[in-house]
Amino acid sequence: MAEVLVYVDHVDGAVRKPTLELLTVARRLGEPVAVYLGAGVEGAAEVLGAHGAGRVLAADAPEFAEYLVVPKVDALEAAVKAVGPVAVLVPSSAEGKEVAARLALRLGSGVITDAVDVEAGAEGPVATQSVFAAAFTTRSVVSRGVAVITVKPNAAPVEPVQAAGAVEELAVVFGELATGTRVVSRTARTSSGRPELTEAAIVVSGGRGVNGAENFSVIEALADSLGAAVGASRAAVDAGWYPHSNQVGQTGKSVSPQLYVANGISGAIQHRAGMQTSKTIVAVNKDAEAPIFDLVDYGVVGDLFNVVPQLTEEVKARKG
């Protein structure tokens, strides 16, 4: 059966959820072969095998951590040459997209980014994208070379399927460009303990209506009661109330959770671009005319400082 390469995104050996989702997508197209770069493959291989990866191609070299992007492209290129896959799937992170694009160019292949779904088709994998602030969905194919596709988080469920997860060493020869951009230092982001924004099943966001950095505790309390990530609109971020890393929207992060809760967010196009593909949308806003209400499955017109704490208490009570 045809093999499909899946690029593994991990943090010190901990495989991130979007990679496990990619293994689900890959099984629709063929047999998943995971490509793991860096240290810690032993533990990761078990997780990858438990989600359907028959083979795990692994390479470890200091170049992966010490230089930006290109060493990973060299390794994926080696993996493509070793396996001859029908497709290469890469998580749609900022880095993943850069790796995928450079790989595609080298292979003489087309690249599709930010797919929200991928299915097998007569012409090869068919990728669905959500474009123009989610006003349209398109379906596209790669018409030249091996299909290289980056896939957004939450595009598919994580499904445990036992496969061998057999680790094989991948030989990588680094090219001249690999050491072009040096990573002088790396500082881990301090974890809030909450789910990562782009991966979360539920996102609770605050906007202009939150009216102050200290008031974001109201949003955080609701998020914590639901086990959700916290997002913020550009207005709230520009005002300095919440970090840019939590910004949802065109110039921030694009999220597609099962549930999106917008609090004090009017719903400007730039914000809608980043959350419109959420499965269920609810909103709390004082202004009954706010455009966010055009998107919602359930909306409450009211003061978020009354509604949100009441909701939080109710969620806690129901969860016991």
Place this chain on the structure above:
Amino acid sequence: MSLRIVVAVKYVPDATGDRHFAEDLTTDRDAVDGLLSELDEYAVEQALQIAEAADDAEVTAVTIGPEDARGAVLKALQMGAAKGVHVEDDALHGTDVIGTSLVLAKAVEHIGFDLVVTGMASTDGTAGVVPALLAERLGVPQVTLLSEVSVAGGKVTGRRDGDVASEELEAALPAVVSVTDQSGEARYPSFKGIMGAKKKPLETLDLSDLGVDPAGVGLGGSWTAVRDATARPPRTAGTIVKDEGEGGRQLAEFLAAQKFI
């Protein structure tokens, strides 16, 4: 020696307008007014700041696109770029990211560069891969998605804020840099800048000037193909209630019914 900075800018349909696809499934550029991609304003700003910090530097703005796209270069000239280059050719219609990076690489080589600065992504296509592709094409380091950037002593340094870590990066020139919307507010063109822009050189090139084979670009030369585009069905109207003191509990009831609690 003079520092040659090229800033790549894109003319995009206004995101607040009603954007559509044309019959051939390319972006319908006639339906909505265009403007310089907001994210490219940050690139122009950083290019100008890098130039201002250097002893001797020149900023050239380059764009690819139909006649209107000239507006993107003009805005960059008004902000302070010294020269402009507009690549315009009917064969470019429908070019994908791979083709765009080819034409851009040829244009940048034609201009001559020590540093290329771009935005993090365009606000229409939003793929964010052209800077990396451009670096691959030009065979120079990519120093991308920077929230802070500086150039000194033949080196570019900057900070890249990722999902899980913040990285300090360093590369020797020549290099390709992309900057995020966190890199610093873009300046508004002054009246003097607007008047002065009209006198600045703006060169128009076509594919033959750049030695690009038209077969490698445009809709026919793309390595990907859009098969269909569907307008998102309008959402069925949701339930909207006014908070009369029970709004939070009503919302909880909805969330419970949907099995979120």
